[in-house]
Amino acid sequence: MMDWQTRPRCDETPAWQALGAHFAAHFAGGQPFDLRAAFAKDARRAHDFGIEAPHVFADLSRNLIDRQARALLVQLARECGLPEHRDALLAGAQVNSTEGQPALHPLLRWPAQRQLPAENLNEIHRLSLFSLDEMLSFAEQIRSGRQINDVVHIGIGGSDLGPRLALEALAPAVLPDAPRVHFVANMDGHELAALLPGLNPRRTLFVIASKSFGTAETLRNAASARAWFEAQGGVDAPAHFVALTARPQAARAWGVGRCFALDDGVGGRTSLWSVIGLPVALSMGRAGFQALLAGAHAMDQHFAQAPLPVNLPVQLGLLDVWYRNFHRFASRCVAPYHHGLRGLPFYLQQLEMESNGKRVDARGRALPLDTAPVIWGAAGSNAQHAFFQMLHQGTQVAPVEFIAVREAAHALPGHHRSLLASALAQARALMLGHADENGHRHLPGNRPSTFLLLERLDAASLGALLALHEHRVFTSGSLWGVNSFDQWGVELGKRHAGVVEAALESGQTGGLDAATANLVRRLREA
Ligand code: F6P
Numbered sequence: 326m327m328d329w330q331t332r333p334r335c336d337e338t339p340a341w342q343a344l345g346a347h348f349a350a351h352f353a354g355g356q357p358f359d360l361r362a363a364f365a366k367d368a369r370r371a372h373d374f375g376i377e378a379p380h381v382f383a384d385l386s387r388n389l390i391d392r393q394a395r396a397l398l399v400q401l402a403r404e405c406g407l408p409e410h411r412d413a414l415l416a417g418a419q420v421n422s423t424e425g426q427p428a429l430h431p432l433l434r435w436p437a438q439r440q441l442p443a444e445n446l447n448e449i450h451r452l453s454l455f456s457l458d459e460m461l462s463f464a465e466q467i468r469s470g471r472q473i474n475d476v477v478h479i480g481i482g483g484s485d486l487g488p489r490l491a492l493e494a495l496a497p498a499v500l501p502d503a504p505r506v507h508f509v510a511n512m513d514g515h516e517l518a519a520l521l522p523g524l525n526p527r528r529t530l531f532v533i534a535s536k537s538f539g540t541a542e543t544l545r546n547a548a549s550a551r552a553w554f555e556a557q558g559g560v561d562a563p564a565h566f567v568a569l570t571a572r573p574q575a576a577r578a579w580g581v582g583r584c585f586a587l588d589d590g591v592g593g594r595t596s597l598w599s600v601i602g603l604p605v606a607l608s609m610g611r612a613g614f615q616a617l618l619a620g621a622h623a624m625d626q627h628f629a630q631a632p633l634p635v636n637l638p639v640q641l642g643l644l645d646v647w648y649r650n651f652h653r654f655a656s657r658c659v660a661p662y663h664h665g666l667r668g669l670p671f672y673l674q675q676l677e678m679e680s681n682g683k684r685v686d687a688r689g690r691a692l693p694l695d696t697a698p699v700i701w702g703a704a705g706s707n708a709q710h711a712f713f714q715m716l717h718q719g720t721q722v723a724p725v726e727f728i729a730v731r732e733a734a735h736a737l738p739g740h741h742r743s744l745l746a747s748a749l750a751q752a753r754a755l756m757l758g759h760a761d762e763n764g765h766r767h768l769p770g771n772r773p774s775t776f777l778l779l780e781r782l783d784a785a786s787l788g789a790l791l792a793l794h795e796h797r798v799f800t801s802g803s804l805w806g807v808n809s810f811d812q813w814g815v816e817l818g819k820r821h822a823g824v825v826e827a828a829l830e831s832g833q834t835g836g837l838d839a840a841t842a843n844l845v846r847r848l849r850e851a
Pocket of ligand 1: 481482483484534535536537538539540543593594679812815
């Protein structure tokens, strides 16, 4: 058994060297790999590059990878101690080494009745179930009380993106007696100002979602919301302001009436499963929230148990490493062909780029290799009429991840078949290309894509889809040797913001760099 803390980094293994040699011989040189040729000579390719995971089927056959590279990547995962690292994550070890914390998101969806993967998790699991239950009961109370028409969820980053995406995705399943939920994230007051006039203070609940209860945007919006509440004659502010936080003392000192706690060991970008998911519980009820957790847990179990060659999060993470470090693709395009998943690219941007956008490994050594690609994208079919041109004929290759859903949740005839056809057609066109003597009309083809397919978009499949991505990001981060659970890079901007704001207020630009000082002066000109 390898020790997960002293595992080698991917570039320190024999498999890495073998992958480099294989790439040079079969992808960069010789007769470079071509998808059309690969399908022509391998009748089983479409079948054998398919993986069945809970709630998600993945077709990986249209990727620039052959069987040998796939086998070497699995070997790489073993040589890097990925299984040991995964088991440490699931057992609640301190995988977030720079902050001395575990990463508790899998524990949050661990069922109450099931035996835990490690004894030492008993107490923390009991506490997390307790606070989750408090949150779920509160949600039921709000719904059945019928006093609250509107809920304003104030939070940013991981305290916003998950619940926002879940409500967009599950909109058709919102319970008839659920209050309307609005999200406010941005420091930009235009967002909150546009919302407030439509609210009745007596019928509105403000939810302040902030793990740290120290995020400038959230505290600013919360303060403005309370000022508005009071100015509108709202009474009993504590009954109308609640907090979801790991700092209940700070929240109480601020003046909220009730606090629902999350553990410090839950990362912001993986906190949907905690009390941060209150908007989901308000809209979908206890059963809906439990279904979300159950879907994620099913994917956790798959990640924990499926053999590496058919382990979907592992295979996606390995493909990400293959693309980033051997093909040198700088980005990945996410194209969900479902209106309910239009927020998925934003959610995945935080999940992947905040987790793996790192330049040193967990031991602090500068990395000699690239890490997180740029994640970008938009819902199809809209995206086809915006940036797909570049995917087909641009000079840089960006692998595309299509996400489609077999069943629609609406009854409009024809739409869904056409939508699915669009997704399939784009994947096909990217691969096949089009030979034309007129260079403008020539499409080179051989452009890679992955196709993820859900039966239907419901709480369980959404849970599985998001957990799949969490573990995929863990896998690539584990191989790169980074700590996927910290985010020191975002702190510096926060510190500068305080200094610049003081300069904007006072006009004192001493100590600022010339460019900032110049803009501060311009902004202060009447
Ligand atoms: O600035 C980044 C970040 O710390 C994210 O990691 C986090 O999800 C977000 O800010 C919000 O943090 P909080 O929930 O503590 O307000």
